[in-house]
Amino acid sequence: MLMSMVNRRTLIGALATAGVMPRAAWGAAELSAREIMEKNFFSSKIASLKTDATMLLVNEHGQTRERKISTLQKLQKNGIDSKLVMKFNAPADIKGIGFLQVEQSEADDDQWIYLPALKKTRRLVANNKKDSFMGSDFSYGDFSRPKVDWYQHRVLRSEAIEGKDCFVVESLPRDDTIKNDHGYSKKIQWVRKDNFLEAKVEYHDLRGDLLKTQTITGHKLVEPDTQRWFAMHRDVVNHQTQHKTVLDFQRAEAGVPAPDELFTTRTIERE
Secondary structure, X not given: OHHHHHHHHHHHHHHHHHXXXXXXXXXXXXXXXXXXXXXXXXXXXXXXXXXXXXXXXXXXXXXXXXXXXXXXXXXXXXXXXXXXXXEEEEOOOOOOOEEEXXXXXXXXXEEEEEEOOOOEEEEEOHHHOOOEOOOOOOEHHHHOXXXXXXXXXXXXXXXXXXXXXXXXXXXXXXXXXXXXXHOOOEEEEEEEOOXXXXXXXXXXXXOOOEEEEEEEEEEEEEEOOOOEEEEXXXXXXEOOOOXXXXXXXXXXXXXXXXXXXXXXXXXXXXX
C-alpha cells in the first residue's frame, strides 16, 4: 500500500509538471506550504509586460489623490528574477518620478528612485524596503516577489475568497534582518488553488498587530502557454491609520519588446 501511495504521488507530480493535469486538481497533490509559495512566486513571472495604471490614495477623511503610472517589466535570463521600471506621468507635482528595481535571487533586490525636483537618482538600501512607496500603503519591499526561502511557511487551512478556493498560508521571516528590513513580523496569504496567485494578504507589524490588508482581484491570464497571471486590481487598507490605496490597471500587455538598455537609471532619469 505504501508503494502504491508513492507511485500515485510520483504520477501526480509528473502529470502536473508536464501540464497534463488540470491546474484545479493540483490541490489534491498534497502540496507542502513551501511548494505552494514556490508556485505563487512563479505564477506572475511574465517574460515581459507593459502596463498603465491609476493609483488612488484615500485618507481617513475620504479625501483622494490620483496618480497615473506606467510600468515595463521583464524576466531575466535565469527565469527567476525580474526587472521593473516605473514612471509617474501625472499629476504635475510628481510627473517624471522614476523607479527601477532589479531582483536578485541570492541577495537583496536593487532599487533606485529618481526625483526630478532634485535632479537626482538615489539608490535605496535594505532598510528602506519597509518605507512607504510614494505616500501609498505599499512599501518599497511590496513591489518585489518575496523570496520563498527567506520565510518559514505553514498551511493554516483552506478557505474560499469570492468563490475561489484558496490555500491560507502563514509566512514568518527566517531572521530578524528580514523582519526588520521589511517591517513585517508575519504575513498571511490566501493563494488561489486554480492559478496560485494571491487573492488576499494580511500584513502584521513588528509587534504582531494587524497592520494592513491587501485584496487582489481581476486575475488575468496574460501568458497562456506558461500559465502566467497578472492581477488588474489591488486594494490596500492600513488598519492603523485608516489610509487606503487602490491600484487599478487599465492595460496589461504581455510579450512586448523590452530591451535590457531600458532597465537602467538612465531610463528613469528621462523626463
